[in-house]
Amino acid sequence: MGWLLDPFRDPIVQRAALEVVLLGVTGGLLGCWIVFYELAYGTESLAHALLPGLVAAALIGVPILIGGAAGLLVAALAVARAGRAPGIGRDNAVAVVVTTLLGAGVLLALSRATPPGLGELLFGDILGVSDGDLWLAAGLAVVVVVALRLGHGRLLAVGFDRSAARSLGAAPALVDAVLLVLVAAAILVAVQGLGNLLVVAVLVGPGATARLLARRMPAMMAVAVTVAVVGGLGGLLLSYHAGTAAGASIALVTVALWVAALTTRALGRQLPSGAS
Amino acid sequence: MSARAAGDAARGGEVLVGAHGLAGGYGGGGPLAIEGLDFELRGGTRVGLLGPNGGGKTTLFRALLGELPVVRGDLQVATRCAVVPQTERSRLDFPVSALDVALMGTLARLPWWRRPTRDDRRAAAGALERVGLGDEARRTFGELSGGQRQRVLIARALVQDAGLLLLDEPFTGLDEPSSRRLEALLADLAGDGRGLLISTHEVDQARAWDLVLCLNRRQVAFGAPDRVLTRPVLERTYGAHVVELPGGGRGVMPAHHHDHEHA
Numbered sequence: 218m219g220w221l222l223d224p225f226r227d228p229i230v231q232r233a234a235l236e237v238v239l240l241g242v243t244g245g246l247l248g249c250w251i252v253f254y255e256l257a258y259g260t261e262s263l264a265h266a267l268l269p270g271l272v273a274a275a276l277i278g279v280p281i282l283i284g285g286a287a288g289l290l291v292a293a294l295a296v297a298r299a300g301r302a303p304g305i306g307r308d309n310a311v312a313v314v315v316t317t318l319l320g321a322g323v324l325l326a327l328s329r330a331t332p333p334g335l336g337e338l339l340f341g342d343i344l345g346v347s348d349g350d351l352w353l354a355a356g357l358a359v360v361v362v363v364a365l366r367l368g369h370g371r372l373l374a375v376g377f378d379r380s381a382a383r384s385l386g387a388a389p390a391l392v393d394a395v396l397l398v399l400v401a402a403a404i405l406v407a408v409q410g411l412g413n414l415l416v417v418a419v420l421v422g423p424g425a426t427a428r429l430l431a432r433r434m435p436a437m438m439a440v441a442v443t444v445a446v447v448g449g450l451g452g453l454l455l456s457y458h459a460g461t462a463a464g465a466s467i468a469l470v471t472v473a474l475w476v477a478a479l480t481t482r483a484l485g486r487q488l489p490s491g492a493s
Numbered sequence: 494m495s496a497r498a499a500g501d502a503a504r505g506g507e508v509l510v511g512a513h514g515l516a517g518g519y520g521g522g523g524p525l526a527i528e529g530l531d532f533e534l535r536g537g538t539r540v541g542l543l544g545p546n547g548g549g550k551t552t553l554f555r556a557l558l559g560e561l562p563v564v565r566g567d568l569q570v571a572t573r574c575a576v577v578p579q580t581e582r583s584r585l586d587f588p589v590s591a592l593d594v595a596l597m598g599t600l601a602r603l604p605w606w607r608r609p610t611r612d613d614r615r616a617a618a619g620a621l622e623r624v625g626l627g628d629e630a631r632r633t634f635g636e637l638s639g640g641q642r643q644r645v646l647i648a649r650a651l652v653q654d655a656g657l658l659l660l661d662e663p664f665t666g667l668d669e670p671s672s673r674r675l676e677a678l679l680a681d682l683a684g685d686g687r688g689l690l691i692s693t694h695e696v697d698q699a700r701a702w703d704l705v706l707c708l709n710r711r712q713v714a715f716g717a718p719d720r721v722l723t724r725p726v727l728e729r730t731y732g733a734h735v736v737e738l739p740g741g742g743r744g745v746m747p748a749h750h751h752d753h754e755h756a
Contacts, residue, residue, distance in 0.1 A: 253587065367606055374597045377634075378583035384558050384576045385653070386601030432633055434588050 224457040229344050236346045236410050237449025237467060239354035240419055243361045243403050245442035248424025249434065250365070250396055253376050257425070258308070259296075261417045262315045264404045266292035268322030268413050271338045276331050281338075282353075285405045292318055293401070322413075341412030341464040343453075350409050357406045361399055365438075368395060373434060411464050418468035419445055426475040429482050444474050506536030507571070509657045509688045510557060514566030517556045525564060526552040529711035534688050534704075536572075536656065539679055541699030541718070542692040544708035545731050550692040553708060554659045557690075572656030572688070575649070579661050580642040585635035591645045592630040595620050598652025613652075620648035624678060640671025644678065657688040664693060676701075696722060 224230050251260055270288015274281050295318065299310035326335040337345075365372070371387040382389050400420070407416045427441035452467030459466070516528035527549040534540055544550050555561040557574050575598070595617035599609050609617075621630050624644040629637060634645060643663050650658050660679075664672050676698075679689055683703075691702070699705050700718045707713040707721065707730040714721045714730075 253584075366608075370597065370600050370603075370608070371605070373587075373589060373593065374600055376584065377587050377589060377594065377597070378578060380582055381576055381578045383560060384574070385597050385649075428588075432588055433590065433593070437588055 220458065221454070224454055230453060230457065232346055232351065233343045233410075233453055233463065234450055236343060236351060236354055237419075237453065238446050239351070239358045240407050240410060241423070241445030241449045242358045242442055243354070244407065244419035245423040245427075245445035246361055246365050246438050247399060247403050248420055248422070248445070249427060249437050249441050250372055250376070250424075251400060251421055252424040252428050254393075254396060256396070256400060257417075257421045258311070260400055260404065260420055262296060262311050263289060263292050263401065264408065264413060264416045264420075266296070266315045266318040267404070267408070268319050268338065269325060270322075271408070271413060272322050272325040272331060272335075275334065275338065276325065276328075281409060282405065285408055288318075288322075289401055289405060337412070339412050339414050340462060341408070341410050341415060343410045343463045343467070346410055350406075353406050354410070357402060361403065364395065364399060368392065369434075372396065411467065415464045415468045418471045419449070422468075422471040422475055423448065426471075426478045429475075429478040444471070444478075448474055506538065506686055506688075508533055508535055509570070509572045510534040511569040511571075512566070513568075515556070515563065515568050516565040517552070517561045517563050517568075520562045525710075526561065527556065527708070527710060528565070530566070530708075531712060532706055532715045534657065534690060536686045536688050537683050538704055539683050539689045539691060539702040540704045540706055541702045542690055542706050542708060543694075543696065543699060543727075543730055544692075544713075548709045548730075550708060551661065554661065554690075554692075557657070557659060570657075573654060574657045574659055575653040575655030577643070577646045577650050577658055577660040577663060579663075579665060580639060580646065581666075583634070583642075587635065589634050590631050591621060591626060591634055591637065591641075591648075592617055594634050594645050595630075595648045595652050598649040598654075601653065617648070617652050620651040621645070623651060624648045625674070638671065640667050640675060643667070643671075643675060647678065647682075651682075655687070657690065658682065660689065660691045662692050662694065664695060664698065696727065 225234060251257055267285050267288030270284040270286070270291065271281055272284075273288070274284020277284075292314070295314045296311050299314045300307045302310050305313075322338075323335070325331065326338065371382075371392050374385050374387040375382040375389045375392040379389050382392075403420060404416055407419060411419060423441040423445035424437075426444045427437040431437035431440045448471030449467050451470040453463060455461060455470060456463040456466040461469075511533050512530040515530040516525050518525040530553070542550050542553065552561060554576055556563070556568060557570055558576060559570070592614070596609050596613065598617065598620070599613045603609065603613075618627070618630055621627055624647050626641060626644055626648065629641060634642060637645065647658065647660075663675060667675065679691065683689055690706075691699075693699055700722060702718065704716065705718045705721045706715045707726055709730050714726045
């Protein structure tokens with residue numbers, strides 16, 4: 218059992234573990250709705266496209282959080298505008314915007330004036346989380362839990378049948394807006410620890426895995442949080458023992474859990490009297 | 494009391510909806526979506542809503558739900574309206590049970606910070622019993638048959654405590670036994686004193702109901718089926734697509750029967 222527990226005697230790993238658990242709660246719960254509102258691509262796009270904001274913040278010397286928020290706003294506006302451009306299709310427009318912004322961010326980051334640390338912005342520094350990061354992640358987790366609990370019925374009604382939701386007393390535009398704000402806040406907070414490229418793993422991976430395994434939203438959320446936390450802690454262990462980058466290891470374990478769920482389900486379906 | 498007798502007894506039921514010279518559109522000075530509507534819907538009646546696709550059936554539902562600006566005339570709605578949409582429009586892969594869907598009917602009357610209480614759950618389970626799906630409450634909505642899904646959505650309208658149900662082509666895609674079962678349920682609900690506005694393409698089916706409203710952008714006719722469902726009225730409703738069916742029935746071939754894109 219030493220291999221399992223020893224790494225967590227290290228205070229640095231303890232802090233990282235707390236951060237991944239907090240982000241896991243947020244990412245697992247939100248991920249279920251991201252999957253069912255088909256926001257996975259949008260989430261990934263926003264997470265990638267806010268890079269110029271992060272780099273600019275590092276250049277000017279303002280907090281990364283503020284830079285990220287500005288980057289997110291620019292990205293959201295650009296995506297919204299490009300989506301309306303005639304003739305190229307929404308997905309293509311979004312892809313162009315995201316690639317442009319990600320490229321611009323990398324260019325900025327490679328300029329001489331930028332303090333070293335592009336890797337940190339892209340892949341995060343989960344082992345270097347500050348007290349502020351931890352408080353932020355904890356605050357976000359509380360907000361997400363409360364908001365999703367209060368909004369559960371309306372999120373369900375709008376996701377189930379958008380056209381009839383209004384007659385049931387749920388305003389689709391408001392529900393969408395609340396969900397998007399939560400997703401944006403989660404990206405912003407998670408990007409500190411997991412980096413611009415890997416944040417998607419914790420926001421989308423667990424929800425996608427849970428969808429394969431659970432048949433009701435509450436069960437799905439429980440599975441997703443478990444997957445996110447196990448993926449996070451497992452990633453830290455892998456990183457500790459194999460000497461791999463922490464953020465990338467977390468993403469790897471999370472995706473491995475998804476593949477395992479996919480395989481399990483495929484095998485379960487092949488059994489003659491599949492217990493369903 | 495037979496369904497027919499129930500309908501007759503309630504024909505003098507209270508007025509649920511009164512439309513007088515009603516015209517409505519999506520605003521901005523655009524064209525009117527529907528106009529010239531003059532009708533009254535009473536409790537305890539089943540009213541068939543006939544018209545081509547794009548003829549304003551869904552738009553009329555939206556007007557009754559208060560989602561369509563009234564441009565001219567007057568629309569009085571004296572009861573709670575609930576829409577029973579076509580089930581293909583809902584996400585069939587959504588992780589909800591029949592009970593979860595019925596519970597959505599409590600949203601409007603609960604304050605936004607409150608979750609359904611045990612009484613709400615009991616009411617939802619009771620509504621599923623009422624539509625004959627008490628044993629299916631825990632099943633995933635998407636796994637139910639088309640007829641069962643339609644009845645779950647009716648149960649949701651009952652949980653909403655709706656006095657007027659707006660049913661959007663509820664018989665589309667149902668097999669014969671499911672259709673009969675739904676027909677019986679609708680008669681039963683009319684027996685409660687509820688009003689039912691049922692959009693349909695089946696003219697012969699509408700003959701069995703209490704009233705018919707023919708709509709093609711404007712009101713073509715409104716009244717008892719045997720008076721309204723004549724060839725000239727149907728031709729004005731559907732254009733010239735009325736065909737004679739073998740067996741004396743008068744069928745209608747709408748231009749795009751299987752085209753269900755509504756906004």
